[in-house]
Amino acid sequence: MDVEYLSQFNKRLFKKFLGVYVQQRRIQLELTTEQLSEITQLSEKEIKLIEVGRHQITHQIFDTLRVCLELDPNELINIGKITQVQNIMNLYKEIDEHYPR
Amino acid sequence: MSIILDRVIPVTKSEKIKHFIKDVGLPLNQAPEALGMTASDFMAWWSGFNPKAMRTQQVIQLGQFFNIHEDDILSGTYDKEFVRSVLFLGVEAVPERYSQYQFSFLRSSAHIIKFLTLTRGQHFSDMIMRKMNVSPLIYSSFDNKISLNYFVDLLEILASNGLKQDELDNLACVLFLTLSRTALGQKFKAAKTYFDCYSVLAENVHLFDTNFNYKFDLDRSQVRIETSLVYENHPHLNWSLARMDRLMRYRQIMMGWFPFLSKLPPIYPENVLKHTVTGVEASYVIKFTDYVPSQLFSLPTARFSQS
Numbered sequence: 001m002d003v004e005y006l007s008q009f010n011k012r013l014f015k016k017f018l019g020v021y022v023q024q025r026r027i028q029l030e031l032t033t034e035q036l037s038e039i040t041q042l043s044e045k046e047i048k049l050i051e052v053g054r055h056q057i058t059h060q061i062f063d064t065l066r067v068c069l070e071l072d073p074n075e076l077i078n079i080g081k082i083t084q085v086q087n088i089m090n091l092y093k094e095i096d097e098h099y100p101r
Numbered sequence: 102m103s104i105i106l107d108r109v110i111p112v113t114k115s116e117k118i119k120h121f122i123k124d125v126g127l128p129l130n131q132a133p134e135a136l137g138m139t140a141s142d143f144m145a146w147w148s149g150f151n152p153k154a155m156r157t158q159q160v161i162q163l164g165q166f167f168n169i170h171e172d173d174i175l176s177g178t179y180d181k182e183f184v185r186s187v188l189f190l191g192v193e194a195v196p197e198r199y200s201q202y203q204f205s206f207l208r209s210s211a212h213i214i215k216f217l218t219l220t221r222g223q224h225f226s227d228m229i230m231r232k233m234n235v236s237p238l239i240y241s242s243f244d245n246k247i248s249l250n251y252f253v254d255l256l257e258i259l260a261s262n263g264l265k266q267d268e269l270d271n272l273a274c275v276l277f278l279t280l281s282r283t284a285l286g287q288k289f290k291a292a293k294t295y296f297d298c299y300s301v302l303a304e305n306v307h308l309f310d311t312n313f314n315y316k317f318d319l320d321r322s323q324v325r326i327e328t329s330l331v332y333e334n335h336p337h338l339n340w341s342l343a344r345m346d347r348l349m350r351y352r353q354i355m356m357g358w359f360p361f362l363s364k365l366p367p368i369y370p371e372n373v374l375k376h377t378v379t380g381v382e383a384s385y386v387i388k389f390t391d392y393v394p395s396q397l398f399s400l401p402t403a404r405f406s407q408s
Binding site for chain 1: 215216218219220221222223267270271274275277278282361366367369
């Protein structure tokens with residue numbers, strides 16, 4: 001699963017939604033940020049920044065989180081598609097003058 | 102007069118919770134579970150020995166137990182009858198305004214809750230459900246039915262909880278979140294053309310809701326969908342024009358996004374909306390040649406099919 005591909009439509013939104021999902025999974029697994037930091041070898045600060053969608057998601061970070069938190073591939077695809085929806089809606093607004101606001 | 106003077110008006114959080122427990126008739130042997138406390142902690146609090154044991158976390162837990170918002174408990178604005186129905190009938194109880202005239206299927210709103218969970222977190226979507234006095238467990242089956250009031254209230258509550266119009270518009274586009282892996286989703290997925298896609302919709306529209314009357318006029322170049330909601334058949338509805346407009350805007354966008362389930366670009370419908378004395382009529386025309394340029398829709402979703 002390629003993070004570049006999933007986030008191609010809107011990287012900022014993808015990071016934001018992924019952060020929400022990561023935090024949700026961490027809480028589901030009853031892990032503290034400190035414990036997740038130990039498991040993933042990422043710093044606690046990085047974990048916190050990821051959860052608020054303010055950390056760059058490299059391939060390595062994405063794969064680490066995906067494996068350690070057992071992120072559901074279908075949910076990751078859904079998140080990618082949501083950013084696509086947002087992208088299409090934004091473009092529609094620009095090109096489709098007859099669409100009522 | 103003496104009765105009024107004798108009545109203790111709860112002031113502190115602890116007093117308010119005690120008042121709530123007495124008011125709704127929560128049995129004391131169930132109260133520790135409802136509050137998320139141990140029996141001994143509960144007894145220490147109830148007897149006044151440790152009033153500080155009642156923290157915000159306990160109030161939230163109590164709200165979750167009854168599918169109501171914690172603010173309603175503290176302000177005393179909860180629906181007592183509803184709370185008692187949850188207590189004695191179980192978590193699948195819904196307020197009366199949602200249990201009458203149940204002509205909508207929950208599949209028509211399940212994607213919204215899923216969207217909120219993915220984009221704002223479980224806590225936010227649970228909070229929305231509690232504000233509506235509904236348990237998230239009602240989505241255990243998409244075939245469960247509910248009143249159209251539920252859907253209208255959901256949009257209203259989301260708007261009042263910070264979702265901007267852009268985000269409300271997006272809600273109408275994410276049907277795939279819950280439909281794509283169902284039998285109905287597979288039917289849409291198998292459709293290769295707009296004609297096929299809207300044929301699937303025409304055959305299955307009753308699986309979404311039966312509040313509206315539908316008439317499909319479909320050919321290879323376009324589809325015209327005429328819908329009507331007759332007030333006479335829905336005496337429980339009591340909506341403002343603003344609430345109705347929000348619903349109809351949602352429906353307009355949604356009508357254009359079914360092709361997304363078939364991996365086709367969505368097309369915004371031309372829409373004619375009429376408010377009449379007898380109800381609301383909306384006519385949507387979707388011209389299949391009006392698709393967006395291909396560069397706007399370049400995600401080859403097939404690549405994602407197996408990860």
